[in-house]
Amino acid sequence: MKLYKCFISCILSFLFCVNGQVSDVIDNNLTTEHSLELTQSLNLARQERIQEVCNRLNLKYSLEDIPDNQLEHILIDESHRFLYCYVPKVACTNWKRILMILTGKWNDTDVLSIPAHLAHSPGMFRNLSSVPKDQRSYMLDNFQKMLIVRNPFERLLSAYRNKLEGDTPSAKYFQDRVGRRIIKAFRANPSNESLELGHDVSFREFALFLTSRADELADVVTNEHWQPITSLCHPCLIKYTLVGKYETLLEDSVLSLHSINASHVQFPRLAHTSGTSDKLHRYYSRLELPLVRKLYKLYKRDYALFHYDLDNIVGFDLG
Ligand SMILES: *[C@@H]1O[C@H](CO)[C@@H](O)[C@H](O)[C@H]1NC(C)=O
Ligand SMILES: *[C@@H]1O[C@H](CO)[C@@H](O)[C@H](O)[C@H]1NC(C)=O
Ligand SMILES: *[C@@H]1O[C@H](CO)[C@@H](O)[C@H](O)[C@H]1NC(C)=O
Ligand SMILES: *[C@@H]1O[C@H](CO)[C@@H](O)[C@H](O)[C@H]1NC(C)=O
Ligand SMILES: *[C@@H]1O[C@H](CO)[C@@H](O)[C@H](O)[C@H]1NC(C)=O
DSSP states (O other): OHHHHHHHHHHHHHHHHHHHHOHHHHHHTTTSHHHHHHHHHHHHHHHHHHHHHHHHHOOSOOGGGSOGGGGTTEEEETTTTEEEEOOTTSSHHHHHHHHHHHTTSOSOOOGGGSOHHHHTOTTSSOBGGGSOHHHHHHHHHHSEEEEEEOOHHHHHHHHHIIIIIOOSHHHHHHIIIIIHHHHHHHOSSOOHHHHHHOOOOOHHHHHHHHHHOOGGGHHHHTOTTTSOHHHHHOTTTSOOSEEEEGGGHHHHHHHHHHHTTOTTSOOOOOOOOSOHHHHHHHHHTTSOHHHHHHHHHHTHHHHHHTTOOSHHHHSSOOO
16 A cells, blocks of 8 residues: 555656656657556546545435535536536636537637636536436446546635635625625724725635634635535545546646547646745744644545645644
């Protein structure tokens, strides 16, 4: 087991190294058999890990027991026999854009030519919640099923920065709907401006909001942007066949497109944001350790299932 783990982490560090230093070279060869095979072996190892952790969790319920609306994150592309469970803050805009191309909602194959807001517009895709049970089982048994995951604290920080710190229209909307209520509930002497605009929620207030589970905030605490991936996609009840990670997004996306015979669509090669771990450390060090622990507890299953740890954030692993 130990040896196996080492094997996987060696492959991982290999990917990181190659990726960081000679990215042009590997880019040219990304679609070669060799790198697809390597990516597929990582994908299979991730599936095995998920299976192992799920067995240990020994859940007492099945897919039959959960309400239909808990399947609404699973988007359907029937023509490519493909299901994609989208997770906000994990490349979901680009993958929704791709889904638009695959399902014929967009003509061009240039992914970035599609306006982001269009990809997020309500009703754009069919999802599994409204599919009759027998048809749903057929899809789950026979289609490729993709999930892309990310370190939970990294995803959380990304959501905070994007929705509560930002000043885009979408951030303004969140500040108005959620920020104001967080300030009202968790700030001792808020200014009128803060109460009115909800524009300056601190990261600590955000963490308090998530961990206190106050009844009066129940409707926003379950927002998809900070819901654990486990609650959005049910990886113990649905056996995903393509498990990608944010860290290897490009390779994993190429594999997925290959698996559904859609290699004519190119996943956008965006420059990776730099300094992520610095940023993580900066924000999370503003929280006292008990609060970090409480926050970690909320995402404990995501951490275990997707094999992440807290080393790079608080300097040691809480698990
Ligand atoms: C890409 O892979 C092929 C073999 O599949 C190899 O001949 C070629 O040199 C590689 N190109 C680069 C730039 O590494
Ligand atoms: C899922 O489909 C239902 C029924 O068509 C729809 O009401 C709901 O908004 C969809 N959810 C998402 C997240 O797309
Ligand atoms: C597809 O392209 C044609 C011709 O350019 C255009 O008329 C049509 O509106 C496009 N359809 C969609 C769904 O974008
Ligand atoms: C804040 O609002 C209250 C009530 O509306 C008002 O009495 C007070 O003067 C306001 N304070 C400032 C600094 O504007
Ligand atoms: C993709 O192509 C292969 C080989 O032609 C075929 O066996 C497979 O069923 C296709 N998959 C989908 C989802 O169309």
